[in-house]
Amino acid sequence: MxxxxxxxxxxxxxxxxxxxxxxxxxxxxxxxxxxxxxxxxxxxxxxxxxxxxxxxxxxxxxxxxxxxxxxxxxxxxxxxxxxxxxxxxxxxxxxxxxxxxxxxxxxVGVLVGSAIAEASNGLSPPMFDHCRAALLSHTRNGHATPDEFAFPHVPITVGAFPPGTEEEIARARSFIAAVDDTGLRSLLNLACLSVLEESSYTRKDGQYLRWDKRADRPLRSSVDLGSIARFSDALERRFAEISEDVDALKKQYGxxxxxxxxxxxxxxxxxxxxxxxxxxxxxxxxxxxxxxxxxxxxxxxxxxxxxxxxxxxxxxxxxxxxxxxxxxxxxxxxxxxxxxxxxxxxxxxxxxxxxxxxxxxxxxxxxxxxxxxxxxxxxxxxxxxxxxxxxxxxxxxxxxxxxxxxxxxxxxxxxxxxxxxxxxxxxxxxxxxxxxxxxxxxxxxxxxxxxxxxxxxxxxxxxxxxxxxx
Ligand SMILES: C[S@@+](CC[C@H](N)C(=O)[O-])C[C@H]1O[C@@H](n2cnc3c(N)ncnc32)[C@H](O)[C@@H]1O
CATH class of the missing domain: 3.40.50.150 (Vaccinia Virus protein VP39)
Structure with a gap:
């Protein structure tokens, strides 16, 4: 130079x-x-x-x-x-x-990848349909669940869900824990994971989680994230997408x-x-x-x-x-x-x-x-x-x-x-x-x-x- x-x-x-x-x-x-x-x-x-x-x-x-x-x-x-x-x-x-x-x-990433691979290669659509209907019904109408199935909060997640959602989540978790088939269980877990954000008072925003002012947190936020999805409704929508995708998945990742x-x-x-x-x-x-x-x-x-x-x-x-x-x-x-x-x-x-x-x-x-x-x-x-x-x-x-x-x-x-x-x-x-x-x-x-x-x-x-x- x-x-x-x-x-x-x-x-x-x-x-x-x-x-x-x-x-x-x-x-x-x-x-x-x-x-x-x-x-x-x-x-x-x-x-x-x-x-x-x-x-x-x-x-x-x-x-x-x-x-x-x-x-x-x-x-x-x-x-x-x-x-x-x-x-x-x-x-x-x-x-x-x-x-x-x-x-x-x-x-989280490996669970998603494995569940997609499973859905592309071994999923039985009738079994999945049966299971998703049972999970949704249990999530919406099931009885109170033992504490062991409650969402396992850590300090940075406390207050993330409205109380009704906490209950739905606990019921979904108790249902999934009883599913023996590992492939099916990972797909149900993925479906639940994928709707946690939209049914919570948080949004992923660049480097941080943005919190809604309705969240029960010591540090109050002034942000209004608008309407928050009910967990079971969001789950039902995700299940519909999964069913819709099964044929295409077999062709693409089969x-x-x-x-x-x-x-x-x-x-x-x-x-x-x-x-x-x-x-x-x-x-x-x-x-x-x-x-x-x-x-x-x-x-x-x-x-x-x-x-x-x-x-x-x-x-x-x-x-x-x-x-x-x-x-x-x-x-x-x-x-x-x-x-x-x-x-x-x-x-x-x-x-x-x-x-x-x-x-x-x-x-x-x-x-x-x-x-x-x-x-x-x-x-x-x-x-x-x-x-x-x-x-x-x-x-x-x-x-x-x-x-x-x-x-x-x-x-x-x-x-x-x-x-x-x-x-x-x-x-x-x-x-x-x-x-x-x-x-x-x-x-x-x-x-x-x-x-x-x-x-x-x-x-x-x-x-x-x-x-x-x-
Ligand atoms: C930019 S993302 C890659 C996304 C990926 N291309 C996809 O389509 O999903 C970078 C990924 O690296 C992962 N990561 C960070 N440190 C890692 C490490 N030491 N070993 C393996 N993965 C790591 C992160 O968890 C993140 O998922």
Whole structure:
């Protein structure tokens, strides 16, 4: 880089952008707008009418169409998604005749994926119709239930339901507990889980749960969420959708059961044999402070998560919140002697100049940050993603393809080009980053950031990395 360019390269906080400029020089030519990848394709909006996937509005998901097109283009034998969410990738891949594995840390996602796979492969419609009618009747008219079936609240869910809904929920839970068939039981659980939000005084809203003023909570809200669905009515509507979808599901996802594993990919990828997959389609959590354990509090509590389970889950997730503690020591322990890939990842992170450039600038402004732990978040997000990318470089065989959906972020006016940073990791892990397809419209910065640092649109991208020959 010539001297005048270095002198001009000054960040909104007066720091250097040399490292980010260098990354940009390396990768900017791989960036192109791809009209085909709309907000709808890379978000749950594309699944609003998709059989099965429409049952649970998993706002963090991408569309089945995106996965189907990518799988048809590459024609892989075996597909992996290490951040599987409600298992869109493995379900679609298996439905198209491929082997597929999904790893997802939130049991809610794996329950949804397993129930869809079950409904696509083994469900007996007459048995389901009989069971849903009995469950609805019991939920509406059943007798009082023992306490053991009450909704197992944790502090962050207390007061979420009107009293009548609490009673209906307890009756539904007592009915489901007596269902022997595991496939049917998971489908009934999914149906109930999927309507908890609409029958509660909460709404998922970005990083938080928004509360209605009618909720019986110590901290009063002033928000009115309008009419709240009766639990059994919402359940009846969901059951109707499930029945409506069964034929389409058999056609779309009827190729068998994908391998769905509940756990952390940071822990599980290391046990996957080298070269086991020829395609990865994934979208990790974004580095944006979004806390899944808060937004999915009702669903996790339904599944029996107590307070300790919530904080354990938050700490095991890929670090993307200011509450996460570092995992590198723990990773050292679980890798033990066989730490070649871990050491590679540590080296990839240590040499990543752009991340350290941003950390240096923000470190000097730590007192001005909305939360000082943003520094930890950035460090941990990228060091953990280095581990994931290094492992993907190992488990994807030469010639294989990895596709990743992710957003760039900024903190205190300093942009982190997540797409370029991960491309740098990918190229050190044995991939060539061939494309960074950006959506025609990126993501605007928050109004506070805009007022202080000016308007900036952050890229929302789909990356394609090809595994080169060793
Ligand atoms: C952007 S979402 C992926 C959604 C998915 N593409 C879909 O269509 O449903 C990221 C997912 O990563 C999961 N996750 C976070 N940390 C994880 C970890 N360490 N291992 C596996 N999954 C993790 C989150 O629970 C979340 O479901």
């Amino acid at each position: 010539s001297a005048p360019e270095i002198m001009e390269a000054v960040s909104p906080n007066g720091g250097s952008t040399v490292e980010r400029e260098d990354l940009s020089k390396r990768f900017a030519r791989r960036v192109s707008v791809n009209e085909h990848y709309s907000r709808k394709a890379v978000s749950y909006q594309g699944n609003r009418a998709a059989p099965g996937l429409r049952w649970m509005k998993y706002k963090e998901g991408f569309s089945s169409r995106l996965v189907a097109e990518l799988v048809d283009e590459v024609e892989p034998q075996a597909v992996l998604d290490p951040f599987a969410g409600i298992c869109t990738t493995p379900l679609v891949a298996v439905g198209r005749g491929r082997d597929a594995m999904g790893i997802e840390i939130m049991p 190729g068998g059961h994908p391998d769905l594993v509940t756990g952390s990919c940071l822990e599980l990828l290391k046990d996957i044999p080298t070269g086991a997959f020829d395609m990865v389609i994934t979208s990790p959590p974004y580095a944006n402070r979004y806390d899944y354990t808060r937004t999915y509090a009702l669903e996790l509590a339904w599944m029996g998560f107590d307070r300790g389970d919530f904080s354990a889950l938050r700490q095991r997730m890929l670090s993307a919140t200011v509450e996460n503690k570092g995992k590198m020591e723990w990773l050292g322990d679980i890798y033990g002697e066989n730490r070649e890939t871990l050491d590679k990842a540590i080296g990839m992170y240590a040499g990543q100049g752009a991340v350290h450039e941003v950390l240096g600038i923000l470190g000097e402004r730590a007192a001005e940050l909305s939360n000082r732990n943003i520094l930890n978040l950035i460090e941990q997000y990228f060091s953990e993603m280095a581990v994931v990318v290094a492992e993907l470089g190992r488990v994807v065989r030469p010639g294989g393809v990895a596709i990743m959906v992710n957003d760039n972020v900024q903190y205190h006016g300093e942009e982190l080009p997540v797409d370029f940073i991960l491309a740098d990791f990918a190229e050190q892990a044995g991939f060539q980053c061939t494309n960074i397809w950006k959506l025609a419209r990126g993501k605007g910065n928050s109004s506070q950031q805009m007022a202080r640092f000016g308007r900036r649109e952050l890229r929302k991208c789909v990356y394609r990395w090809i595994r080169t020959d060793d």
